[in-house]
Amino acid sequence: MEIDLRHLRLVSVVADQGSVTKASAALGMAQPALSAQLNRIDQALGGPVFVRDRHGARPTPLGELVLRHARVLLPAMEAFHDDVRRHVLDRPDVATSLRVGTVATVLGGIFLSRLRADLAGVNVTSFTSWSADAVALRLADGTLDIALVGACGDAVLPTEGGVEWTQVRTDPVFVLVPERHRFADADEVPLGELARENWLSAPGDGCFERCFVAACAHAGFTPREVSETERASAVEQVREGHAIALVQPLLLDHPGVRAVPLQAEPLRWTQYVGWRGDAGERFDVDLVRAAAVYSHAEAVRRSPAYERYVVAQGSAR
Missing domain, CATH: 3.40.190.10 (Periplasmic binding protein-like II)
Structure with a gap:
């Protein structure tokens, strides 16, 4: 078996979800089918991509290598498909798809789900990085449309190339x-x-x-x-x-x-949502901003211990 983009997507989702059970739900696959695919990927690569046990699935060194390449290849292929789609439709000013970058935030899953629900008919894809600078560059050159970024309370995010940031919550x-x-x-x-x-x-x-x-x-x-x-x-x-x-x-x-x-x-840790200054010509930035605020509120709601802490501090932050 040869490794293709479909296999890289499977590996990326398992790594993002942290377990085969959660990944199978996210992918809409039966867990035995996903486990079988991962076994075939291991055989094709000559070694295990994940350590899988009762605690979840963690990338091996080989898995980290695969993920590094997947984080480059998958967004590049999405950009290729988007460019072809725009060319065929001859509507470069209207978003038929949105590429969303996330950095150092636990809100990414909720945020992406909210965008997909709110932006009916728009294909929302994701890209994950460890670097806010790298994501800001991709916003500036148009290879990303939106970014959700977590940063230290004292950080200043890059704004070169017309990139704009809105603070969500701290x-x-x-x-x-x-x-x-x-x-x-x-x-x-x-x-x-x-x-x-x-x-x-x-x-x-x-x-x-x-x-x-x-x-x-x-x-x-x-x-x-x-x-x-x-x-x-x-x-x-x-x-x-x-x-x-x-x-x-x-x-x-x-x-x-x-x-x-x-x-x-x-x-302290602050969540920001960002886009290029001309983004309003392609999608509803107010809707995206509201989705980011919703994502934080929903994450607090799903975190009982932190929700109690916020209430005790007398601040919704």
Whole structure:
């Protein structure tokens, strides 16, 4: 069997969903059929793409290699199809499809679903990156139409090429600890009490790590170790007690771990939605902005512990 774009899409969805069960639901496939496809992909590549166990599906080093190529090839093919479609329709000013980029946000799935529901007849496709700068460049050159980006509270997003950003919401960063951790049931934890921990954070090219180190210095210590990893891997490593993680407090309902607020909220994470300044000629930017706001509100609603925290703070943020 030769690997084609359809197989790359399957691998990408499994990686995004974090489990074969969730991916099969997202793809509308029976779980045994998806598992069989993944087995055939493993055989074609000569090794496993995922580690699959009771905790979900995590990419192997080979899987990470496949995903790096998929993140390039899939958006390129979508852009090719879009360009052909526009040429045939001879309507370049009207969006028949929208390419949406996401960076460092847990809201992407809800946001994309909302757009697909609101923009009937428009084909919505997605692209994921670790770099806000890279996504801003793609907005500027027209290879992306919309971006939903999470960034450190002190970050300034690029606006070159006429890119415009709207702030959606800002949330405090929580710390994810094992359920057996001494602060697992605390209402909040002072950052300085975690001085001897090993830390995990999400990959990215922004200022978050610098802001974290500065917050640690303010609390009187230098962090021992800060490693980057994607969210599913962070949950697994925290559950096993290897480290604790800095996390967005949304959509974090996982067994064996607890998300705990940091005292005085020393770190914050802001969600932005962006497009090029002339985007209003192709799609309803107010509708897209409303979809982003809805996505955050829905994510809070699906996160009972964080929703209680927001209510206790007396702010809907």
